[in-house]
Amino acid sequence: xxxxxxxxxxxxxxxxxxxxxxxxxxxxxxYYGEVFKDGALTAKEKSLIALAVxxxxxxxxCIDAYSSDAYxxxxxxxxxxxxxxxxxxxxxxxxxxxxxQMMNKVKEISM
Amino acid sequence: MIKSLKVLQNPxxxxxxxxxxxxxxxxxxxxxFKEKVAGIGMLPLxxxxxxxxxxxxxxxCNQVCKHCHVDAGPDRKEVMTRDTMQLCLNVLANSxxxxxxxxGGAPELNPDFRWFVEQIKALGKHIIVRCNLTIILANKRxxxxxxxxxxxxxxxVSSLPSFTQDxxxxxxxxxxFEDSIKALQMLNAVGYGIADTGxxxxxxxxxxxxFLPPSQDALEKEYRFELMKKYNISFNKLFAITNMPISRYxxxxxxxxxxxxxxxxxxxxxxxxxxxxxxxxxxxxxxxDGYLYDCDFNQMLDLKVTPATSQxxxxxxxxxxxxxxxxxxxxxxxxxxxxxxSCGGAxxx
Numbered sequence: 001x002x003x004x005x006x007x008x009x010x011x012x013x014x015x016x017x018x019x020x021x022x023x024x025x026x027x028x029x030x031y032y033g034e035v036f037k038d039g040a041l042t043a044k045e046k047s048l049i050a051l052a053v054x055x056x057x058x059x060x061x062c063i064d065a066y067s068s069d070a071y072x073x074x075x076x077x078x079x080x081x082x083x084x085x086x087x088x089x090x091x092x093x094x095x096x097x098x099x100x101q102m103m104n105k106v107k108e109i110s111m
Numbered sequence: 112m113i114k115s116l117k118v119l120q121n122p123x124x125x126x127x128x129x130x131x132x133x134x135x136x137x138x139x140x141x142x143x144f145k146e147k148v149a150g151i152g153m154l155p156l157x158x159x160x161x162x163x164x165x166x167x168x169x170x171x172c173n174q175v176c177k178h179c180h181v182d183a184g185p186d187r188k189e190v191m192t193r194d195t196m197q198l199c200l201n202v203l204a205n206s207x208x209x210x211x212x213x214x215g216g217a218p219e220l221n222p223d224f225r226w227f228v229e230q231i232k233a234l235g236k237h238i239i240v241r242c243n244l245t246i247i248l249a250n251k252r253x254x255x256x257x258x259x260x261x262x263x264x265x266x267x268v269s270s271l272p273s274f275t276q277d278x279x280x281x282x283x284x285x286x287x288f289e290d291s292i293k294a295l296q297m298l299n300a301v302g303y304g305i306a307d308t309g310x311x312x313x314x315x316x317x318x319x320x321x322f323l324p325p326s327q328d329a330l331e332k333e334y335r336f337e338l339m340k341k342y343n344i345s346f347n348k349l350f351a352i353t354n355m356p357i358s359r360y361x362x363x364x365x366x367x368x369x370x371x372x373x374x375x376x377x378x379x380x381x382x383x384x385x386x387x388x389x390x391x392x393x394x395x396x397x398x399x400d401g402y403l404y405d406c407d408f409n410q411m412l413d414l415k416v417t418p419a420t421s422q423x424x425x426x427x428x429x430x431x432x433x434x435x436x437x438x439x440x441x442x443x444x445x446x447x448x449x450x451x452x453s454c455g456g457a458x459x460x
Binding site for chain 1: 325
């Protein structure tokens with residue numbers, strides 16, 4: 001057992017999750033593959049969305065994978081950083097918008 | 112100006128040193144390419160004919176690209192002589208080979224380039240020139256190349272690794288993108304890449320980094336849209352080519368710590384369907400000094416065609432070469448990864 005929680009090599013072992021539950025893993029990977037194909041959005045556009053979401057959910061494996069994928073598909077460094085800012089703005093906004101809830105509560109209990 | 116590995120006396124200028132790294136990598140044992148091919152029942156890998164006669168006219172080039180498998184540049188003096196060109200012409204005159212593919216370096220820098228083209232054309236062959244675009248702008252004496260290409264109905268194949276300046280210049284040198292765009296506009300102006308002119312202008316994408324090309328079809332659509340929108344440039348096809356882990360690209364992989372990961376990417380993406388269509392099976396590659404190779408990559412690694420066949424233009428034997436056994440090494444993974452790769456782009460769906 002490693003003495004840390006994340007290991008870069010584990011990304012390459014993602015497919016191994018099927019060893020413990022093959023049917024669900026197969027369904028997940030089939031769905032995953034389908035999601036990232038060209039559709040109403042191109043595979044390239046989906047890659048940039050995935051990069052932003054990877055940052056929002058703070059998944060180091062996903063950030064590794066989609067930093068490579070988005071760059072390989074032709075996005076520039078500036079475009080990728082703007083996508084990260086979008087994730088940041090949404091996450092920051094999600095925190096701040098709860099400030100309204102805080103204000104509501106304070107107004108409710110204050111004189 | 113960046114210098115070639117050879118002039119810098121970098122050990123990677125030595126093909127034996129490169130092969131030693133590829134075949135006996137000390138840091139990580141990579142699966143053998145030959146065993147992979149054997150595993151799909153295709154060893155020995157045999158040629159299926161000689162349809163393309165690819166001539167490397169020399170290593171001299173006006174550019175010094177970071178990924179160049181030829182280690183070409185202005186400081187390389189090896190160029191094909193007219194005597195060796197005459198040997199090429201003798202072979203072509205006596206064979207049914209229809210396509211002659213001229214590459215380099217910058218083939219146009221060879222002082223006998225135009226003479227050679229005219230002689231090949233007189234034999235009724237179709238000619239492809241791998242033009243780096245910037246050569247057209249490099250000197251006044253090259254400004255008429257688009258007209259010269261048109262006169263001989265030459266198919267032009269040109270590298271443009273991105274439709275953006277930063278990626279192109281990172282790989283091919285400062286100012287290359289701007290000159291490439293000007294050269295493409297000059298080619299369009301005489302009819303190249305324009306519908307119904309019959310003048311073919313194909314572009315080549317190759318990754319500016321340690322990764323594999325994305326989908327050729329998706330890239331082609333994007334190039335077509337962006338080049339037209341921003342620069343009013345049109346072209347025929349886009350070929351997506353994988354970088355081979357040899358020469359300057361191998362140097363880049365090693366010095367940036369990307370070598371093992373890149374090899375694993377190539378190996379992980381091994382596509383049996385691509386093996387069937389690799390370019391070495393229908394091509395013969397001719398070196399500037401007249402020696403024969405299975406492909407331009409084997410040429411740069413000094414891997415001549417099997418000794419069981421003729422190894423030089425002087426004793427060219429088409430019947431022996433057209434079903435020869437191909438020389439395979441670890442770099443061959445570069446042609447079988449993903450959708451496969453050749454001088455004509457992807458080789459598998």
